[in-house]
Amino acid sequence: GENVEQHPSTLSVQEGDSAVIKCTYSDSASNYFPWYKQELxxxxxxxxxxxxxxxxxxxxxxxxxxxxxxxHFSLHITETQPEDSAVYFCAASTGGSxxxxxxRGTSLIVHP
Amino acid sequence: xxxIHQWPATLVQPVGSPLSLECTVEGTSNPNLYWYRQAAGRxxxxxxxxxxxxxxxxEVPQNLSAxxxxxxxxxxxxxxxxxxxxxxxxxxxxxxGGETQYFGPGTRLLVL
Numbered sequence: 001g002e003n004v005e006q007h008p009s010t011l012s013v014q015e016g017d018s019a020v021i022k023c024t025y026s027d028s029a030s031n032y033f034p035w036y037k038q039e040l041x042x043x044x045x046x047x048x049x050x051x052x053x054x055x056x057x058x059x060x061x062x063x064x065x066x067x068x069x070x071x072h073f074s075l076h077i078t079e080t081q082p083e084d085s086a087v088y089f090c091a092a093s094t095g096g097s098x099x100x101x102x103x104r105g106t107s108l109i110v111h112p
Numbered sequence: 113x114x115x116i117h118q119w120p121a122t123l124v125q126p127v128g129s130p131l132s133l134e135c136t137v138e139g140t141s142n143p144n145l146y147w148y149r150q151a152a153g154r155x156x157x158x159x160x161x162x163x164x165x166x167x168x169x170x171e172v173p174q175n176l177s178a179x180x181x182x183x184x185x186x187x188x189x190x191x192x193x194x195x196x197x198x199x200x201x202x203x204x205x206x207x208x209g210g211e212t213q214y215f216g217p218g219t220r221l222l223v224l
Binding site for chain 1: 144154155156158161163171202206211212213214215216217218220
């Protein structure tokens with residue numbers, strides 16, 4: 001089955017810095033890669049996703065890049081703000097599969 | 113638009129007591145439904161998923177069970193709770209054949 005590795009487990013940055021979280025996956029058939037943000041005590045919420053026919057996608061301060069050859073994808077957050085502090089999860093799934101495989105999460109701390 | 117509900121929001125139960133958590137989805141038909149558990153500070157553990165009424169797949173052996181009596185209703189149950197059942201229980205859904213999971217607000221369960 002699919003295996004998703006996520007690094008780092010904890011990331012501490014100063015407000016205004018950029019943050020990068022990386023995930024690798026094992027199943028070359030995976031073709032959908034969502035990212036979720038989970039604030040303390042809340043539900044995970046989708047913030048951005050990318051499909052395997054696209055190499056990069058941006059939404060304001062957030063971007064995701066995908067390297068299918070190397071089987072890794074990354075979340076980039078620019079100009080971080082304290083409200084970006086949360087746990088971020090990556091996931092990978094295969095078209096036709098009902099089950100995404102999640103990474104173990106990255107705790108992002110943005111210091112004012 | 114689609115909405116997912118979970119109740120109760122918080123539950124404190126003694127060891128050995130039964131459990132029933134409910135999840136309902138509005139605004140869609142034939143959703144895929146999922147139950148996840150999240151221990152404190154940990155990742156998302158898939159417990160059960162369902163692609164239709166009466167169709168339940170279990171991902172991990174445990175003393176929990178799930179049922180789907182109606183198209184948009186998913187229930188998580190236990191006959192006798194263990195201390196290790198404590199955690200944050202999240203219900204999620206996708207459209208039929210869809211990829212993106214949307215999570216409910218969650219139920220925080222504390223077993224004493």
